[in-house]
Amino acid sequence: MYPTDRPRRLRTTPALRRLVSETDVRPRHLVLPVFVAEGLDAPKPISSMPGVVQHTRETLRKAAAEAAAAGLGGIMLFGVPARHDATGSGAVDPDGILNVGLREVREEVGDALPVMADTCLDEFTDHGHCGVLAPDGTVDNDATLEVYAEMAVAQADAGAHVVAPSGMMDGQVGRIRSALDAAGHTDTAILAYSAKYASAFYGPFREAVDSQLTGDRRTYQQDPANAREALRETTLDLAEGADMVMVKPAMAYLDVLRSVAELSDVPVAAYQVSGEYAMISAAAERGWIDRDRTILESITGIRRAGADIVLTYWATELATRLDR
Ligand code: PBG
Numbered sequence: 001m002y003p004t005d006r007p008r009r010l011r012t013t014p015a016l017r018r019l020v021s022e023t024d025v026r027p028r029h030l031v032l033p034v035f036v037a038e039g040l041d042a043p044k045p046i047s048s049m050p051g052v053v054q055h056t057r058e059t060l061r062k063a064a065a066e067a068a069a070a071g072l073g074g075i076m077l078f079g080v081p082a083r084h085d086a087t088g089s090g091a092v093d094p095d096g097i098l099n100v101g102l103r104e105v106r107e108e109v110g111d112a113l114p115v116m117a118d119t120c121l122d123e124f125t126d127h128g129h130c131g132v133l134a135p136d137g138t139v140d141n142d143a144t145l146e147v148y149a150e151m152a153v154a155q156a157d158a159g160a161h162v163v164a165p166s167g168m169m170d171g172q173v174g175r176i177r178s179a180l181d182a183a184g185h186t187d188t189a190i191l192a193y194s195a196k197y198a199s200a201f202y203g204p205f206r207e208a209v210d211s212q213l214t215g216d217r218r219t220y221q222q223d224p225a226n227a228r229e230a231l232r233e234t235t236l237d238l239a240e241g242a243d244m245v246m247v248k249p250a251m252a253y254l255d256v257l258r259s260v261a262e263l264s265d266v267p268v269a270a271y272q273v274s275g276e277y278a279m280i281s282a283a284a285e286r287g288w289i290d291r292d293r294t295i296l297e298s299i300t301g302i303r304r305a306g307a308d309i310v311l312t313y314w315a316t317e318l319a320t321r322l323d324r
Contacts, residue, residue, distance in 0.1 A: 023304045027071035027319035031311045036060045036101035037080035048204035064105040070319035074114035088124030099158040106159030116162040117155040128213030130167035149179035156185040166193040168220040174240035192242035195230035201275030249273040254305040261306025269309035
């Protein structure tokens with residue numbers, strides 16, 4: 001008995017495979033996360049993320065111009081301030097490094113490339129938490145919302161097209177939306193980190209932003225064991241006015257990404273985080289995997305799972321190898 005159903009027929013030539021390919025990765029699907037540091041006179045390599053640097057203001061501009069030329073979907077800025085304090089005051093200061101970076105990037109790219117800002121305090125606080133602390137040392141949800149509101153307005157003032165609250169505080173999307181509207185920034189969009197897990201895959205990022213954190217974020221970021229909770233978080237963010245939602249990290253959470261994509265009526269992003277970048281980079285350096293193929297396969301998988309948008313540190317590099 002020969003099999004009558006022969007799926008291999010459609011794999012016989014590159015042109016046939018191209019015809020039936022379900023998922024594509026284009027430059028417009030990719031967003032480049034970048035770090036801009038205060039007081040550097042040369043870009044500073046991040047050892048656990050080969051090829052990624054803390055930018056100076058000048059090299060940041062250049063990276064933004066390259067991202068625009070590569071046709072990327074966007075650029076996401078993180079700030080690395082020289083000084084930290086208890087309330088993360090550098091985050092709301094118009095002259096703080098992130099807001100300065102946003103202003104200069106916006107000047108460089110105009111409306112050709114969506115400019116996005118990480119709206120979170122962990123890079124700016126001396127304790128490294130994503131919010132301000134109550135006297136008992138816990139992260140004070142509602143006091144943090146007030147700082148996020150001010151921070152988001154400062155970022156929109158600086159020219160951000162999109163603000164991206166990543167601190168997992170309850171009510172952050174709604175609070176930021178009302179603050180933006182009250183300040184006249186009704187067109188500034190919110191990309192909500194809706195399902196953000198307390199993940200070991202953020203390890204290299206902590207070096208990237210000189211994080212001051214000693215404990216962990218498990219009282220606000222989600223338990224990796226929980227999928228249903230991601231749907232609850234997403235539903236709340238949508239009700240509060242999220243324009244886009246995000247799942248983070250990507251690779252260990254593709255099931256969550258699929259469920260969020262099915263639930264969401266707005267575009268869905270996924271963040272291929274620092275640890276995912278580091279793992280592929282390290283294995284490729286040892287010659288254990290084919291670097292370029294692995295990068296594309298990992299991002300194709302994230303797209304196939306349901307991401308409209310993928311944040312990846314390979315965005316610009318990969319875009320130059322893709323069809324527009
Ligand atoms: C918090 C934030 C983190 C990342 C992005 N935003 C770190 C954390 O929550 O500990 C991680 C990104 C990455 O690992 O690539 N502002």
